[in-house]
Amino acid sequence: xxxxxxxxxxxxxxxxxxxxxxxxxxxxxxxxxxxxxxxxxxxxxxxxxxxxxxxxxxxxxxxxxxxxxxxxxxxxxxxxxxxxxxxxxxxxxxxxxxxxxxxxxxxxxxxxxxxxxxxxxxxxxxxxxxxxxxxxxxxxxxxxxxxxxxxxxxxxxxxxxxxxxxxxxxxxxxxxxxxxxxxxxxxxxxxxxxxxxxxxxxxxxxxxxxxxxxxxxxxxxxxxxxxxxxxxxxxxxxxxxxxxxxxxxxxxxxxxxxxxxxxxxxxxxxxxxxxxxxxxxxxxxxxxxxxxxxxxxxxxxxxxxxxxxxxx
Amino acid sequence: xxxxxxxxxxxxxxxxxxxxxxxxxxxxxxxxxxxxxxxxxxxxxxxxxxxxxxxxxxxxxxxxxxxxxxxxxxxxxxxxxxxxxxxxxxxxxxxxxxxxxxxxxxxxxxxxxxxxxxxxxxxxxxxxxxxxxxxxxxxxxxxxxxxxxxxxxxxxxxxxxxxxxxxxxxxxxxxxxxxxxxxxxxxxxxxxxxxxxxxxxxxxxxxxxxxxxxxxxxxxxxxxxxxxxxxxxxxxxxxxxxxxxxxxxxxxxxxxxxxxxxxxxxxxxxxxxxxxxxxxxxxxxxxxxxxxxxxxxxxxxxxxxxxxxxxxxxxxxxxxxxxxxxxxxxxxxxxxxxxxxxxxxxxxxxxxxxxxxxxxxxxxxxxxxxxxxxxxxxxxxxxxxxxxxxxxxxxxxxxxxxxxxxxxxxxxxxxxxxxxxxxxxxxxxxxxxxxxxxxxxxxxxxxxxxxxxxxxxxxxxxxxxxxxxxxxxxxxxxxxxxxxxxxxxxxxxxxxxxxxxxxxxxxxxxxxxxxxxxxxxxxxxxxxxxxxxxxxxxxxxxxxxxxxxxx
Numbered sequence: 001x002x003x004x005x006x007x008x009x010x011x012x013x014x015x016x017x018x019x020x021x022x023x024x025x026x027x028x029x030x031x032x033x034x035x036x037x038x039x040x041x042x043x044x045x046x047x048x049x050x051x052x053x054x055x056x057x058x059x060x061x062x063x064x065x066x067x068x069x070x071x072x073x074x075x076x077x078x079x080x081x082x083x084x085x086x087x088x089x090x091x092x093x094x095x096x097x098x099x100x101x102x103x104x105x106x107x108x109x110x111x112x113x114x115x116x117x118x119x120x121x122x123x124x125x126x127x128x129x130x131x132x133x134x135x136x137x138x139x140x141x142x143x144x145x146x147x148x149x150x151x152x153x154x155x156x157x158x159x160x161x162x163x164x165x166x167x168x169x170x171x172x173x174x175x176x177x178x179x180x181x182x183x184x185x186x187x188x189x190x191x192x193x194x195x196x197x198x199x200x201x202x203x204x205x206x207x208x209x210x211x212x213x214x215x216x217x218x219x220x221x222x223x224x225x226x227x228x229x230x231x232x233x234x235x236x237x238x239x240x241x242x243x244x245x246x247x248x249x250x251x252x253x254x255x256x257x258x259x260x261x262x263x264x265x266x267x268x269x270x271x272x273x274x275x276x277x278x279x280x281x282x283x284x285x286x287x288x289x290x291x292x293x294x295x296x297x298x299x300x301x302x303x304x305x306x307x308x309x310x311x312x
Numbered sequence: 313x314x315x316x317x318x319x320x321x322x323x324x325x326x327x328x329x330x331x332x333x334x335x336x337x338x339x340x341x342x343x344x345x346x347x348x349x350x351x352x353x354x355x356x357x358x359x360x361x362x363x364x365x366x367x368x369x370x371x372x373x374x375x376x377x378x379x380x381x382x383x384x385x386x387x388x389x390x391x392x393x394x395x396x397x398x399x400x401x402x403x404x405x406x407x408x409x410x411x412x413x414x415x416x417x418x419x420x421x422x423x424x425x426x427x428x429x430x431x432x433x434x435x436x437x438x439x440x441x442x443x444x445x446x447x448x449x450x451x452x453x454x455x456x457x458x459x460x461x462x463x464x465x466x467x468x469x470x471x472x473x474x475x476x477x478x479x480x481x482x483x484x485x486x487x488x489x490x491x492x493x494x495x496x497x498x499x500x501x502x503x504x505x506x507x508x509x510x511x512x513x514x515x516x517x518x519x520x521x522x523x524x525x526x527x528x529x530x531x532x533x534x535x536x537x538x539x540x541x542x543x544x545x546x547x548x549x550x551x552x553x554x555x556x557x558x559x560x561x562x563x564x565x566x567x568x569x570x571x572x573x574x575x576x577x578x579x580x581x582x583x584x585x586x587x588x589x590x591x592x593x594x595x596x597x598x599x600x601x602x603x604x605x606x607x608x609x610x611x612x613x614x615x616x617x618x619x620x621x622x623x624x625x626x627x628x629x630x631x632x633x634x635x636x637x638x639x640x641x642x643x644x645x646x647x648x649x650x651x652x653x654x655x656x657x658x659x660x661x662x663x664x665x666x667x668x669x670x671x672x673x674x675x676x677x678x679x680x681x682x683x684x685x686x687x688x689x690x691x692x693x694x695x696x697x698x699x700x701x702x703x704x705x706x707x708x709x710x711x712x713x714x715x716x717x718x719x720x721x722x723x724x725x726x727x728x729x730x731x732x733x734x735x736x737x738x739x740x741x742x743x744x745x746x747x748x749x750x751x752x753x754x755x756x757x758x759x760x761x762x763x764x765x766x767x768x769x770x771x772x773x774x775x776x777x778x779x780x781x782x783x784x785x786x787x788x789x790x791x792x793x794x795x796x797x798x799x800x801x802x803x804x805x806x807x808x809x810x811x812x813x814x815x816x817x818x819x820x821x822x823x824x825x826x827x828x829x830x831x832x833x834x835x836x837x838x839x840x841x842x843x844x845x846x847x848x849x850x851x852x853x854x855x856x857x858x859x860x861x862x863x
Binding site for chain 2: 053054074138145158163255257258269274275277
């Protein structure tokens with residue numbers, strides 16, 4: 001070790017001794033990630049074994065890619081995969097811009113108390129469980145007793161009403177609509193926080209230069225929160241294969257299963273209900289690998305567009 | 313000074329964070345349990361081998377087969393200090409330490425932990441517990457395929473010896489059923505409930521029939537006419553069109569659910585069961601030659617608007633609510649619900665409705681229901697790791713007595729209920745236990761399916777009308793179907809996919825604007841390709857072997 005290297009090491013050790021408290025605070029996080037995120041990955045080996053839930057995983061027979069082949073031979077899995085992509089993309093296309101738009105709209109409110117009320121009320125749906133939301137939707141859309149039926153009766157229409165919750169044509173719209181409604185608020189808060197961080201002087205300068213409201217929104221607000229938008233987009237794309245298990249599990253039914261069954265509901269059905277753990281793990285692993293590839297790909301693209309963006 | 317404070321705060325923070333991480337990890341359960349006392353009982357997979365090995369060892373050593381050790385040391389575990397975990401299916405969760413459980417522990421000298429989960433979650437919970445190596449000591453095996461899986465995995469205990477020694481009630485109550493269970497050859501792995509199941513009745517509001525001057529329907533035509541009148545002729549006389557004929561929900565329609573089971577019976581179809589076609593092929597009920605006719609009839613009822621239209625999305629309790637609140641005049645359910653358990657407290661009308669039961673016959677006079685033989689394919693099983701099999705035997709023995717059945721269904725005598733006339737089955741609930749919720753929170757009713765005897769308290773205390781309904785349904789169980797006692801490899805592999813296809817098919821046939829036959833053909837083709845044809849072949853082969861056993 002030469003003198004330069006030695007002094008570098010000394011500097012590192014000195015730095016570590018000086019900020020040991022901060023390094024020590026890393027320990028719980030590292031322990032957490034290791035224990036709860038990396039150690040359970042051992043279970044992924046089930047996807048390559050013939051494991052039926054009994055006995056030890058280590059003792060189960062290795063079967064290579066048999067479970068993956070079996071998955072792709074199954075119509076139900078292929079359909080779940082297709083539905084997963086369609087529903088996820090629809091949620092991304094309609095769900096991702098919604099909180100940005102809402103945040104811009106709320107930011108435009110000048111009265112402070114009104115802004116607070118709107119801000120708080122848009123968050124509330126996020127705290128309501130999907131089971132309760134299904135109850136609400138049933139109370140609204142039921143063709144026999146729902147609110148829509150009551151309104152129709154009041155205006156003199158007593159004919160047949162479509163059951164939106166049991167119609168293949170409309171059900172995906174119900175999934176995406178309710179997802180946007182429930183999740184929009186929490187995203188809005190993130191963007192509002194980012195907007196608050198933009199220097200007010202930029203707006204003042206733009207006003208002096210004669211910029212209109214749209215121009216300020218486009219050139220200052222949206223540009224100012226671009227980094228946040230890209231980061232959230234990458235994270236969102238990483239979760240693109242999570243099409244919303246709890247939502248679909250709570251609100252789907254046998255009439256719409258062909259357009260609503262996703263990989264997670266399929267995994268639940270064959271894994272926990274039927275006890276076919278190897279097949280379910282293979283499906284879950286397949287989903288995760290796609291998610292990982294998409295994150296890396298999006299990160300690469302965003303780095304190409306803007307070298308300062310991206311998450312790694 | 314400031315620096316020191318910062319250090320202390322930092323150390324405290326780190327400790328708190330580490331504690332929270334370790335707190336989340338929970339306590340690791342030992343993966344291998346050992347018998348606390350006595351010898352380990354033979355398990356399903358290893359049982360025969362072990363017994364054989366022990367036998368040959370003694371013979372080789374030149375000892376007589378019955379040794380002193382065999383006479384004094386029981387071949388089952390008997391650690392009374394060990395807690396017995398029982399997984400019970402129930403839609404109501406009682407208090408953790410309730411009166412009924414305390415009394416059950418007292419009567420059987422055991423420590424019991426009963427976990428209740430709703431019926432729809434039962435298999436999920438059980439599979440999760442098994443995968444976590446936390447198999448409950450006693451649990452319900454719901455069908456032959458599951459039982460076969462547990463046996464192959466060696467997680468079940470052979471309870472024959474301990475039941476014969478300690479549970480005479482169980483042996484007596486199940487003596488006709490146990491020999492018919494294939495898995496129980498020279499052993500008892502499956503302990504069936506001994507009661508006869510209640511098949512579904514066509515329950516009809518007779519006060520509405522009287523209001524409309526109609527007779528109880530007896531055939532498919534008159535049934536359709538009554539349903540039409542219930543919907544369009546204002547049976548409750550309130551001048552508003554707010555009633556429907558028939559209420560059902562989809563999950564009760566598919567599979568072996570109770571809804572429309574009598575209607576399928578009128579077409580000669582044993583709904584939910586296997587049938588033998590004319591060419592000798594054994595297949596599922598939805599390939600019965602009359603299936604399309606039955607579905608066309610049911611679809612006709614829906615198209616006529618006489619069926620409550622929320623049937624796809626309505627939760628089960630809401631569906632019952634349609635009947636309780638006078639919005640529907642007919643449903644198919646076993647008589648114990650509408651004419652006993654719900655009567656009259658659940659009904660919102662004053663006076664409560666009057667009810668009757670119809671037997672619906674088809675064109676050629678065909679009618680009936682498939683006999684429910686739940687006990688042959690399902691029952692209670694005991695984990696090979698159970699530390700107190702003798703305690704389980706005592707519990708089973710007590711539950712299969714009249715006293716035990718009364719405790720599990722009615723509660724603690726003279727605290728929760730008292731007999732008015734035991735012979736007639738008349739009881740009175742006491743104090744707060746009149747309220748069903750309070751009664752169930754104290755453990756009443758909730759565990760009544762546990763080791764049920766042939767004359768359970770729920771049957772002995774039925775109201776006369778409900779008893780009449782149950783008897784009528786039993787009398788109507790005349791439809792023959794194919795019972796096979798062997799596990800299906802094909803179903804183990806493809807069962808859920810096959811079932812999913814049929815559930816979708818039936819739902820679509822009730823809603824589609826397409827030609828019914830086209831929809832049917834499309835789904836049946838998919839079902840056959842997904843494993844249906846292989847399953848038919850397998851079942852037909854099994855039936856060749858078993859036909860004479862059951863007829």
